[in-house]
Amino acid sequence: MLNGGTESGAGSDSGRVRRGSEVFRAALMALAIPVLLSPLSARADEGVPSPTLFQPLAEPAGMILDYGFMLVATCLGIFIVVIALLAFTVIRFRVPADDKGREPPQVYGSDQLELAWTIVPVLIVVVLGLVTAGRIVALQRDEPPPGSLAVRVVGHQWWWELEYPDYGFVTANELHLPVGRVAFLELESQDVIHSFWLPQLSGKTDVIPNRTNTMWIEPQAVGMVVGQCAEYCGNQHANMLLRVFIHSPADFERWARGQQLEARKAPGVAEGRALFAHTACVNCHTVRGLSEIGHFGPDLTHLMSRTTLAAGAAANDRANLVDWITNPDHIKPGSRMPAMKLSASEVGLVAGYLESLE
Numbered sequence: 411m412l413n414g415g416t417e418s419g420a421g422s423d424s425g426r427v428r429r430g431s432e433v434f435r436a437a438l439m440a441l442a443i444p445v446l447l448s449p450l451s452a453r454a455d456e457g458v459p460s461p462t463l464f465q466p467l468a469e470p471a472g473m474i475l476d477y478g479f480m481l482v483a484t485c486l487g488i489f490i491v492v493i494a495l496l497a498f499t500v501i502r503f504r505v506p507a508d509d510k511g512r513e514p515p516q517v518y519g520s521d522q523l524e525l526a527w528t529i530v531p532v533l534i535v536v537v538l539g540l541v542t543a544g545r546i547v548a549l550q551r552d553e554p555p556p557g558s559l560a561v562r563v564v565g566h567q568w569w570w571e572l573e574y575p576d577y578g579f580v581t582a583n584e585l586h587l588p589v590g591r592v593a594f595l596e597l598e599s600q601d602v603i604h605s606f607w608l609p610q611l612s613g614k615t616d617v618i619p620n621r622t623n624t625m626w627i628e629p630q631a632v633g634m635v636v637g638q639c640a641e642y643c644g645n646q647h648a649n650m651l652l653r654v655f656i657h658s659p660a661d662f663e664r665w666a667r668g669q670q671l672e673a674r675k676a677p678g679v680a681e682g683r684a685l686f687a688h689t690a691c692v693n694c695h696t697v698r699g700l701s702e703i704g705h706f707g708p709d710l711t712h713l714m715s716r717t718t719l720a721a722g723a724a725a726n727d728r729a730n731l732v733d734w735i736t737n738p739d740h741i742k743p744g745s746r747m748p749a750m751k752l753s754a755s756e757v758g759l760v761a762g763y764l765e766s767l768e
């Protein structure tokens with residue numbers, strides 16, 4: 411049931427609402443998008459599609475959107491009926507100018523009226539409550555469904571660690587998912603409370619220290635969407651971005667097999683590799699095949715397979731890489747990564763080495 415597409419168990423209510431609501435939808439989008447999505451500007455480059463609640467690419471985002479429209483349409487219907495009755499009453503029962511002294515008919519204690527304005531609202535609330543309960547049950551999955559893809563998400567100040575336990579590798583800030591298969595996410599935090607939010611794929615789920623929350627995503631179209639941390643978590647909260655690449659199943663397997671490999675030992679970057687291995691870089695970063703002691707920062711084994719640096723704060727290119735190593739605060743003030751006080755030529759060697767980590 412994405413974009414008015416296939417129906418699957420939404421019930422006749424939301425189907426009717428959707429058909430009759432195109433104009434209403436457009437008006438609501440025009441009003442709501444700037445307000446809802448202003449913090450979600452994609453910083454690293456211009457070619458990234460804007461995130462939107464209104465173009466779901468997965469369940470449960472589709473069913474959440476349908477449910478939202480159903481609620482708004484119901485409230486709008488009630489509003490129109492009430493305003494129409496009010497206007498009718500004001501016009502129809504106006505006291506004529508030449509009859510000011512006459513008292514209008516008194517309806518206090520009318521059984522019909524009392525029953526009507528008790529029963530009708532109760533019915534509306536009960537129906538909405540049942541629909542809501544149905545949606546909550548559909549959204550809630552405490553156990554991974556059979557055949558689902560397991561992903562462990564760990565929130566850090568200010569980046570996302572992404573582990574694929576079935577495949578045995580860890581990456582960061584760019585989630586890759588296959589289309590048509592449920593991904594079952596376990597969300598944990600290393601430090602403070604974060605919130606995992608991908609508006610086009612799902613609702614928000616809090617990421618809480620000492621607790622494992624779960625959520626599921628079933629992508630229904632290939633593409634790239636952006637998301638971000640949605641719970642204030644410190645001064646770089648706004649730069650805790652996330653990208654999701656939805657692939658065909660074959661492309662996903664190809665990507666995952668590439669990620670499983672150890673880091674390339676490219677010729678010509680031995681000096682940079684040695685420098686990386688002998689500075690404090692390795693205390694925080696793992697490069698599989700070189701050093702696996704550091705887990706405080708993102709795994710860099712396949713750094714060059716990612717499109718951004720610093721959780722979406724900058725495009726992943728040579729100039730930004732040099733800038734980032736030289737002075738992380740320049741790109742992301744307050745970042746947990748320290749400046750290593752390397753000389754310009756040493757930074758160049760380390761950047762050259764990192765660029766070989768495809």
Ligand code: CUA
Binds near residue numbers: 566
């Ligand atoms: Cu993490 Cu806000």
